[in-house]
Amino acid sequence: MKVPFKHMLVYLDGSEGSINALMYAILLAKSTGSRLDALYVVNTKAIGDLVKSRIFIDQERKEFLSDLEKDAKRHLRHADRLAASKDLEIHTITKEGSPHHVILDYIKSQGVDLLVLGSVNAIRSRRDELTSENDRMLRTSPCPVIVVREQDDIWAEFEEV
Amino acid sequence: MALLDIINKNLIKVPLSSLDKNGIIEELVSLYADEKGISDDKKMEIISKVEEREMLGSTAMENGIAIPHAKIDGIDSVSVVIGISRLPVQFGAEDGKGTSIFFLVLASPDNPSEHIQILSSIAKACSSTLFLRMLQSSKTKEDVYNLFFE
Numbered sequence: 001m002k003v004p005f006k007h008m009l010v011y012l013d014g015s016e017g018s019i020n021a022l023m024y025a026i027l028l029a030k031s032t033g034s035r036l037d038a039l040y041v042v043n044t045k046a047i048g049d050l051v052k053s054r055i056f057i058d059q060e061r062k063e064f065l066s067d068l069e070k071d072a073k074r075h076l077r078h079a080d081r082l083a084a085s086k087d088l089e090i091h092t093i094t095k096e097g098s099p100h101h102v103i104l105d106y107i108k109s110q111g112v113d114l115l116v117l118g119s120v121n122a123i124r125s126r127r128d129e130l131t132s133e134n135d136r137m138l139r140t141s142p143c144p145v146i147v148v149r150e151q152d153d154i155w156a157e158f159e160e161v
Numbered sequence: 162m163a164l165l166d167i168i169n170k171n172l173i174k175v176p177l178s179s180l181d182k183n184g185i186i187e188e189l190v191s192l193y194a195d196e197k198g199i200s201d202d203k204k205m206e207i208i209s210k211v212e213e214r215e216m217l218g219s220t221a222m223e224n225g226i227a228i229p230h231a232k233i234d235g236i237d238s239v240s241v242v243i244g245i246s247r248l249p250v251q252f253g254a255e256d257g258k259g260t261s262i263f264f265l266v267l268a269s270p271d272n273p274s275e276h277i278q279i280l281s282s283i284a285k286a287c288s289s290t291l292f293l294r295m296l297q298s299s300k301t302k303e304d305v306y307n308l309f310f311e
Contacts, residue, residue, distance in 0.1 A: 050277070
């Protein structure tokens with residue numbers, strides 16, 4: 001484990017929790033001087049599985065792919081704006097695949113030493129199939145992970161700094 | 162958002178009483194409409210959207226499950242309505258067999274990521290034969306609810 005952190009990664013999935021994580025990561029990167037990457041993963045694995053199981057038809061595959069690409073652009077633009085408001089350079093990236101695999105590969109290949117995630121779920125079921133992507137990332141990340149809780153008053157803090 | 166975040170006991174019906182595809186869709190949407198307190202017009206709009214989607218290709222799979230779904234303008238977050246039918250209903254599965262487990266997923270067009278995550282979690286959960294057998298033999302909505310949270 002490297003201390004202090006030099007290269008942080010925040011995972012964006014369009015949820016409010018991931019926006020909280022982004023704001024926290026921006027403040028942390030600003031105060032530590034570390035590099036910050038924001039990564040949105042277009043979940044082509046889930047779309048492929050839904051087509052295979054006939055829950056999605058081809059028309060939906062195309063529609064959802066396009067929706068997710070637009071969603072990625074929108075959230076990464078938002079990340080750019082938030083970072084710029086704090087005079088911080090942020091590297092925004094879109095990738096495709098299974099989110100937790102893509103994140104793990106990115107951490108390893110880019111030498112990321114801190115992963116910042118939005119909230120993870122309390123364990124409410126023993127069924128592994130119901131585990132969220134964030135939970136999987138938390139459990140398998142090769143680097144330290146910060147989990148930003150939704151109740152954290154990060155919005156107010158972000159405005160103040 | 163995870164599937165467990167949106168499973169609501171008031172959005173589970175066991176058993177469903179309808180014996181045909183459109184009746185099942187209407188029954189599931191009605192449960193949603195009652196719980197969310199939406200207007201009759203909106204309810205009819207949702208039924209039409211789900212039926213239109215089903216006309217493009219049935220969401221019934223070969224293991225007795227169907228996951229009808231639609232993107233609905235004006236709803237704030239993704240919801241899932243679960244229904245179990247005592248008698249299998251012809252829902253258009255490729256193998257010609259009936260369907261007895263239904264997950265209706267309604268989502269906002271503004272959050273495609275959440276929509277996909279929920280559909281994908283349902284599909285994964287239903288890949289377990291044991292889980293499906295337990296769902297099918299559920300007698301009450303509490304039984305169904307507890308299956309997810311055990």
